[in-house]
Amino acid sequence: MGLLGWSVLEAGQTFLFGYALAHALDQGFLRGRQGTGLWWLALAAAAVPVGAYGTARVFGAVAALVEPVRDRLVRHVVRGGLATAVRAAARGGGRPADSAVVSRLTHQVEIARDSLGGIVMVLRSFAFTAAGVVAGMIALAPVLLLVVLPPLVAGTALFTLALRPLARRQRDFLAADEAVAEECGALAGGLRDITACGAQRPMAERADRRIADAQRASRALATWGVTRTLALAVAGQLPLVLLLTASPWLLSTHRLTPGALLGALAYLTQSLQPALQSLLHTLTTSGTRLTVVLTRLTSPPPGAATGSGSDAPAGGGRGASAPAWRAFGGGSGESPAAGKAPVPRAGVAAGGGPGESAAAAKVLAPRGGSGESSPAGEPPAPHPRPGGAKSGAGGAVELRGVTFAYGVGAEPVLRGLDLVVAPGEHLAVVGPSGVGKSTLGGLVAGLLVADAGVVRRGGAVALVPQEAYVFRGTVGENVGYLREHTTPALVWAAAAAVGAGGLVDALGGPDAQVDPGALSQGERQLLALARTYLAPAAVVVLDEATCHLDPAAEASAERAFADRPATTLIVIAHRISSARRADRTLVLDGADTMCGPHAELLVGSPLYRDLAAAWTAVS
Numbered sequence: 305m306g307l308l309g310w311s312v313l314e315a316g317q318t319f320l321f322g323y324a325l326a327h328a329l330d331q332g333f334l335r336g337r338q339g340t341g342l343w344w345l346a347l348a349a350a351a352v353p354v355g356a357y358g359t360a361r362v363f364g365a366v367a368a369l370v371e372p373v374r375d376r377l378v379r380h381v382v383r384g385g386l387a388t389a390v391r392a393a394a395r396g397g398g399r400p401a402d403s404a405v406v407s408r409l410t411h412q413v414e415i416a417r418d419s420l421g422g423i424v425m426v427l428r429s430f431a432f433t434a435a436g437v438v439a440g441m442i443a444l445a446p447v448l449l450l451v452v453l454p455p456l457v458a459g460t461a462l463f464t465l466a467l468r469p470l471a472r473r474q475r476d477f478l479a480a481d482e483a484v485a486e487e488c489g490a491l492a493g494g495l496r497d498i499t500a501c502g503a504q505r506p507m508a509e510r511a512d513r514r515i516a517d518a519q520r521a522s523r524a525l526a527t528w529g530v531t532r533t534l535a536l537a538v539a540g541q542l543p544l545v546l547l548l549t550a551s552p553w554l555l556s557t558h559r560l561t562p563g564a565l566l567g568a569l570a571y572l573t574q575s576l577q578p579a580l581q582s583l584l585h586t587l588t589t590s591g592t593r594l595t596v597v598l599t600r601l602t603s604p605p606p607g608a609a610t611g612s613g614s615d616a617p618a619g620g621g622r623g624a625s626a627p628a629w630r631a632f633g634g635g636s637g638e639s640p641a642a643g644k645a646p647v648p649r650a651g652v653a654a655g656g657g658p659g660e661s662a663a664a665a666k667v668l669a670p671r672g673g674s675g676e677s678s679p680a681g682e683p684p685a686p687h688p689r690p691g692g693a694k695s696g697a698g699g700a701v702e703l704r705g706v707t708f709a710y711g712v713g714a715e716p717v718l719r720g721l722d723l724v725v726a727p728g729e730h731l732a733v734v735g736p737s738g739v740g741k742s743t744l745g746g747l748v749a750g751l752l753v754a755d756a757g758v759v760r761r762g763g764a765v766a767l768v769p770q771e772a773y774v775f776r777g778t779v780g781e782n783v784g785y786l787r788e789h790t791t792p793a794l795v796w797a798a799a800a801a802v803g804a805g806g807l808v809d810a811l812g813g814p815d816a817q818v819d820p821g822a823l824s825q826g827e828r829q830l831l832a833l834a835r836t837y838l839a840p841a842a843v844v845v846l847d848e849a850t851c852h853l854d855p856a857a858e859a860s861a862e863r864a865f866a867d868r869p870a871t872t873l874i875v876i877a878h879r880i881s882s883a884r885r886a887d888r889t890l891v892l893d894g895a896d897t898m899c900g901p902h903a904e905l906l907v908g909s910p911l912y913r914d915l916a917a918a919w920t921a922v923s
């Protein structure tokens with residue numbers, strides 16, 4: 305009721321504006337009565353603060369209308385959020401409640417409140433402005449309505465008819481736009497998995513389809529957007545054109561006075577057109593926003609119906625354990641079983657997980673190997689343990705005169721390096737930061753290609769980099785990722801071997817879901833180590849792969865790989881203890897590079913002595 309009363313005040317000002325102008329001209333200025341003219345103008349001016357006061361009070365009345373709606377929405381959202389949390393707790397997920405849901409929904413509640421308030425304001429403003437204009441025109445010259453009303457009604461009807469399809473197109477556009485954002489977000493998050501699975505092409509095609517959908521939706525929206533412009537032209541501009549066209553006749557037949565013409569023009573240009581413009585604009589923007597947000601707020605929370613939980617991947621339906629790209633085989637046309645990622649069949653696996661750096665996750669075929677590569681899926685055949693430093697041909701890893709530089713013309717990181725690692729040997733690699741230890745690891749794994757010289761591998765190589773990668777899926781899927789046939793018993797065994805048994809147990813066993821974000825870096829490293837332990841690789845390169853573990857855990861993990869049957873182990877070490885455990889240590893030091901057992905290096909390598917002293921001081 306308050307809203308109505310204050311709006312009438314606003315309508316009164318609209319009415320008075322044109323009416324006073326008309327009388328100022330007709331009864332004042334055109335008759336030479338300046339005082340009367342000015343009096344009418346003063347009346348019109350006095351109506352402005354009164355109307356403004358009414359408008360100010362209208363805001364309060366709109367708030368009184370909108371705030372209870374907001375409160376109801378908040379109640380609904382909070383109830384929904386609590387219900388979801390209770391459901392999640394009942395499912396025994398043990399995860400913290402997703403507070404982002406509540407925050408998101410309250411944000412949407414604010415959007416709903418603002419949009420609703422805006423719509424009420426413009427609808428009300430248009431209705432009362434139109435009433436003021438119509439009343440003013442009747443008061444000035446009823447014939448004006450004949451000119452103004454038909455296009456106004458036609459334009460508004462056109463817009464009303466177009467409103468629903470327009471809103472639908474806008475919703476479609478928003479949905480398509482969101483789908484693109486979701487798809488791209490998921491792609492960005494899973495880039496390393498996608499690269500690891502060789503699923504770039506199908507995923508790019510998927511994204512292209514989403515983008516094409518968004519493009520179509522945007523075109524449809526733009527096409528329907530034309531109706532808004534058309535409606536505005538018919539309802540707002542056409543009356544003006546008609547009035548001006550008819551004015552000579554209306555004036556000459558005394559159906560209209562000059563003052564009434566001026567008043568009518570003022571009504572059209574100063575009151576009706578602005579009100580119409582903001583009505584059309586607000587309805588198409590805030591109106592659509594309100595519909596979308598209300599639909600979201602009132603629909604059941606994600607997971608309520610399906611029970612898939614709030615951590616279901618974007619796009620839904622697929623289940624948290626199987627990211628979209630994992631459904632695609634690599635370029636070979638291999639199609640893995642549902643939820644099972646493609647497993648390298650060449651018998652060579654990169655062990656860091658499905659998505660270390662693009663290079664680290666690369667699956668390699670042995671090149672020029674000595675024929676020791678293990679058949680896929682089979683544990684590698686045992687090698688005899690070496691008695692210490694080995695040299696000569698036929699090593700598990702052999703580098704001859706290897707030179708490597710990052711980029712043409714760049715100073716080589718490694719120059720003419722010779723190294724033979726015997727089958728079953730345990731080699732540590734040490735050296736100052738930036739000397740090329742990881743580069744050597746990359747060359748051994750085949751992720752980097754030597755510029756000169758030869759690298760030979762006597763079997764499949766798994767490289768575990770420092771940044772261990774764990775993907776959303778089960779513990780078993782993570783640990784068994786690089787092995788074709790995995791059983792829970794194998795997962796338990798691998799985990800126990802590398803010291804991850806307690807972690808797997810704490811996570812809930814091989815079938816438990818892993819939330820990578822909830823794991824520490826050390827825990828991620830443990831899972832990556834267990835994964836590599838199960839991989840069918842004869843050569844394992846640990847590149848700072850245990851740096852987040854404590855010394856005891858690191859020792860146990862290294863020992864596990866050293867004792868793993870048929871395994872040649874290369875540990876790029878960050879602690880002297882790793883070098884002490886190794887059969888030999890390679891000290892990378894440019895021209896002074898040396899390789900030998902600990903005692904020998906202490907005597908022969910000043911750098912090793914320095915490093916050992918520094919490590920001892922730190923530890």
Ligand SMILES: Nc1ncnc2c1ncn2[C@@H]1O[C@H](COP(=O)(O)OP(=O)(O)OP(=O)(O)O)[C@@H](O)[C@H]1O
Nearest residue numbers: 710711717735736737738739740741742743744876
């Ligand atoms: N992708 C790359 N492009 C260009 N230069 C690189 C690249 N990767 C490494 N380098 C450079 O090559 C040199 C050797 O790097 P590398 O990572 O092999 O050293 P590192 O001994 O493993 O060092 P750290 O112990 O710090 O890990 C460094 O100077 C490094 O800056």
